[in-house]
Amino acid sequence: MSDHHPHSEDHFEASELVRDVVIGMADGLTVPFALAAGISGAAVAVSTVVTAGVAEIAAGAIAMGLGGYLAARSSADHYGAELAREEFEILEKPEAEAAEVAEIFEHYGLKPEHYAGVIAGLRERPIAWRDFMMRFELGLERPNPTQAQRSAITIGASYVVGGSIPLAPYVVLHSVNQALPWSAAVTLLALGLFGYGKARFSGAPPLRSALQTMAIGGMAASVAFLLARAIS
Amino acid sequence: MSDHHPHSEDHFEASELVRDVVIGMADGLTVPFALAAGISGAAVAVSTVVTAGVAEIAAGAIAMGLGGYLAARSSADHYGAELAREEFEILEKPEAEAAEVAEIFEHYGLKPEHYAGVIAGLRERPIAWRDFMMRFELGLERPNPTQAQRSAITIGASYVVGGSIPLAPYVVLHSVNQALPWSAAVTLLALGLFGYGKARFSGAPPLRSALQTMAIGGMAASVAFLLARAIS
Numbered sequence: 001m002s003d004h005h006p007h008s009e010d011h012f013e014a015s016e017l018v019r020d021v022v023i024g025m026a027d028g029l030t031v032p033f034a035l036a037a038g039i040s041g042a043a044v045a046v047s048t049v050v051t052a053g054v055a056e057i058a059a060g061a062i063a064m065g066l067g068g069y070l071a072a073r074s075s076a077d078h079y080g081a082e083l084a085r086e087e088f089e090i091l092e093k094p095e096a097e098a099a100e101v102a103e104i105f106e107h108y109g110l111k112p113e114h115y116a117g118v119i120a121g122l123r124e125r126p127i128a129w130r131d132f133m134m135r136f137e138l139g140l141e142r143p144n145p146t147q148a149q150r151s152a153i154t155i156g157a158s159y160v161v162g163g164s165i166p167l168a169p170y171v172v173l174h175s176v177n178q179a180l181p182w183s184a185a186v187t188l189l190a191l192g193l194f195g196y197g198k199a200r201f202s203g204a205p206p207l208r209s210a211l212q213t214m215a216i217g218g219m220a221a222s223v224a225f226l227l228a229r230a231i232s
Numbered sequence: 233m234s235d236h237h238p239h240s241e242d243h244f245e246a247s248e249l250v251r252d253v254v255i256g257m258a259d260g261l262t263v264p265f266a267l268a269a270g271i272s273g274a275a276v277a278v279s280t281v282v283t284a285g286v287a288e289i290a291a292g293a294i295a296m297g298l299g300g301y302l303a304a305r306s307s308a309d310h311y312g313a314e315l316a317r318e319e320f321e322i323l324e325k326p327e328a329e330a331a332e333v334a335e336i337f338e339h340y341g342l343k344p345e346h347y348a349g350v351i352a353g354l355r356e357r358p359i360a361w362r363d364f365m366m367r368f369e370l371g372l373e374r375p376n377p378t379q380a381q382r383s384a385i386t387i388g389a390s391y392v393v394g395g396s397i398p399l400a401p402y403v404v405l406h407s408v409n410q411a412l413p414w415s416a417a418v419t420l421l422a423l424g425l426f427g428y429g430k431a432r433f434s435g436a437p438p439l440r441s442a443l444q445t446m447a448i449g450g451m452a453a454s455v456a457f458l459l460a461r462a463i464s
């Protein structure tokens with residue numbers, strides 16, 4: 001264990017990228033796999049499975065990618081609105097704002113004798129005061145302006161990559177009965193590797209992560225298969 | 233504008249619930265709609281659309297619900313691991329930890345004369361010091377222990393509710409050509425209402441939010457439709 005924590009900002013961009021790949025690929029592996037397995041249970045032609053799979057991958061990639069874009073944009077908007085409000089309050093109502101700083105420290109059992117210096121220092125530094133309130137009162141991090149576009153592309157592309165794995169056997173093989181076990185095998189393998197690799201970033205136990213990821217995919221596919229067979 | 237910010241903790245549970253409904257319903261409305269439209273473009277029987285739609289809704293609800301559950305659980309694990317590390321460092325390396333507190337305040341241009349009192353106060357309160365570091369060094373909120381299960385159920389159920397809207401016309405009507413325009417109409421209406429309502433919580437302009445949500449769904453469905461028609 002080092003004496004020093006890794007600073008969150010250093011790893012900010014890498015962890016955002018990993019998070020987006022995880023978001024896109026987890027769903028991309030699971031849902032198209034389960035959909036293909038599900039309609040395989042309804043005894044349709046292999047071409048129908050491929051068509052439905054491609055439609056699902058396109059729809060899912062766009063919905064998740066644009067969803068990620070809008071989520072990132074809306075948190076940037078939210079940050080901007082709160083920043084303006086903090087600026088207004090520091091300029092127009094400094095006493096109320098100083099009381100809010102006091103409240104933050106009182107929460108940790110500190111007394112005016114401990115935190116009076118911080119309030120005095122912030123009063124002389126309005127910009128730093130605003131940034132201090134954003135972080136310590138509201139818990140908001142300054143968003144990265146290009147993050148929204150990058151998020152959209154990463155999530156969408158990861159969904160397409162993930163989704164093409166379960167669909168590949170239906171493209172290559174000529175019957176649903178042949179393709180389904182291959183699709184299950186390659187997808188469960190990919191889910192296991194993905195869960196294992198993901199654990200390296202999250203710090204979770206790798207084997208547990210691999211088994212969990214495989215269990216989600218397997219359960220989603222089994223339920224979809226049984227439901228589709230029941231209603232068809 | 234009130235003198236006082238709403239405290240994030242007060243609205244914590246409500247905002248988690250809204251966030252989970254938004255996550256589940258946004259995808260639930262969009263992806264099954266686009267999938268149904270997509271395979272409608274491949275001239276299949278209406279029963280195939282229903283089967284594929286039900287399979288997709290089941291798969292998506294399970295994948296997203298369990299995904300939400302595991303994400304919440306893994307952030308609770310992460311919090312626990314960091315908490316243990318902070319406790320260790322405060323007990324074993326208080327000087328290094330005090331330097332980290334100083335670093336936090338130096339970041340806002342404050343000097344030892346301003347923050348020395350805070351460090352002195354925290355040294356006398358090791359538990360408060362630990363919690364202070366969790367929040368102000370690492371930016372981590374204490375996770376709610378029942379949040380993970382609630383998240384899973386809310387996201388999954390919202391996905392099913394959202395997904396049943398575009399699928400309903402295919403269940404009621406007897407041809408794909410009749411059902412597709414009705415599915416598009418009710419889904420775009422639902423997406424618009426959903427985007428409008430969502431904006432009340434996020435603070436975004438409601439009309440823009442409604443149009444954005446409709447545009448994502450429409451775009452995902454159009455691309456899925458054209459791709460499915462092209463390959464079938």
